[in-house]
Amino acid sequence: MAEGAPDPSVDVLDRWERAAAGWSAHANEIRDFGMPVSAWMIDQLHLQPGQRVLELAGGPGDTGFMAAELVSPGGSLLSTDAVEPMLEIARERARSMGISNVDFKRIDLQWIDLETARFDAALCRWGLMFVSDPGGALQELRRVLRPGGRVALAVWAEPERNPWATIPTRALVELGHVEPPDPGAPGMFVLADAERLRALLEHAGFTGVVVERVELSRPDRDVDEYLTGTLDLSQPFAEVRQGLTDEQWAEVQARVGELVQPFAGEEGTLRFPACSFAVAADA
Secondary structure, eight states: OSSOOOTSSOOOOHHHHHHHHHHHHHHHHHHHHHHHHHHHHHHHHHOOOOOOOEEEEEOOHHHHHHHHHHHHTTTTEEEESSSHHHHHHHHHHHHHHHHEEEEEOOBBBOOOOOOOOOOOEEEESOOGGSSSSSHHHHHHHHHHHEEEEEEEEEEEOGGGGGGHHHHHHHHHOOOOOOOOOOOOSSSTTOOOOOOHHHHHHHHOOOOOEEEEEEEEEEESSSHHHHHHHHHHHOOHHHHHTSSSHHHHHHHHHHHHHHHTGGGGGGGOOEEEEEEEEEEEEEE
């Protein structure tokens, strides 16, 4: 998970497919990192046994699995993602956790191929920022919720509140290896505006919109672990790395090492602050 909108000349879904192995390897870390946001989202849904829940852009599936436990017995979760390798990760994790009231389906967040008013609640953690038409995606999401249903979403807050995500790209930009990210293109921070978020949901037909900040923290043992995790989880960053010479990469490592110093502790350990907007509303 690193800052930067995908290059439009590259197949975005292909990038997510290639990133799946890294997301599988780091699934427990991703779960722990995102738990404050997941817990906020689940709490906002007020789930009851017997309800049907939809998770979009589910990735490893952890937030949805929390919902699945709360709607049992009699309820169900449909966990979806746009790429099959991510669904495979979620399937395996559900099996290992003994969660049986969940089905999986490949669905694009922008084109939700499901029946109208099918679900009581919906979740989407850190997926809406990557679609080209978030307003249209929210309208589709509103369509598949029953009247009175609930939605809980999360998107990243401002770049300056998330140095863990911006430092690798900053180093590449400063060293002339990439152009600065387009702030208006789909990407981590394109929805980092609480009022715009509220307006998008209200325009899509949602009511009672609540937008709150949720603070998180990302620990790393050292700079090497931080860079390895970024390479595993961020295909754009990994692709740039593949095109660098060893000397150029050493310069990137050194610059990242300088930029992370404000977040360094004893013996080189790192702890980055992070901030997400969490959103809930009624259908």
